[in-house]
């Protein structure tokens with residue numbers, strides 16, 4: 001169980017944690033290669049191979065998350081393409097009820113995402129998830145991806161928080177590891193980020209959330225400290 005009484009600040013990832021990663025996987029594995037094949041007049045399988053090579057080369061870097069980089073690299077309007085198909089964006093099961101319970105608990109709720117601001121805008125349009133947060137922070141604003149130590153230093157400058165009394169929930173193991181290295185006290189992973197794939201085998205060192213409903217007990221009554229953190 002999550003030790004909610006020891007937690008004042010909740011840091012939440014977006015894609016694969018609150019929102020179904022099926023959208024992003026489908027977008028990069030189907031929509032982008034198809035559009036690239038059409039635009040360049042090349043066969044589909046060649047486009048799929050090229051896009052996969054590009055993705056493998058840049059994964060985990062800020063470039064990987066940057067729609068402007070991909071637009072320039074591929075000669076496609078990636079943000080526009082995302083907006084076109086944005087109606088397929090959806091919450092993971094139970095995520096919205098979890099967010100509502102967090103909001104009601106009075107804790108400081110912050111989104112920390114590697115998503116590009118244009119991608120975040122698409123997700124906001126189709127889910128309204130910003131209503132549950134005190135702040136939404138993208139790694140683009142801070143200049144480093146969440147996987148890297150400078151992100152965490154910059155986050156502390158932007159958002160004073162007690163790292164020991166904070167929880168990070170994220171489906172990315174390198175991100176959880178970076179949070180751990182920075183000293184975030186509570187780290188939880190996600191068992192089933194993409195609803196169209198089987199749950200991941202739980203082999204990582206961090207506890208994993210299966211159903212959000214299983215981790216909401218104990219959340220309802222805010223501690224005095226959390227009420228303070230929220231009102232500051």
Ligand SMILES: [Mg+2]
Pocket residue numbers: 013014015016017170171172
């Ligand atoms: Mg994620």
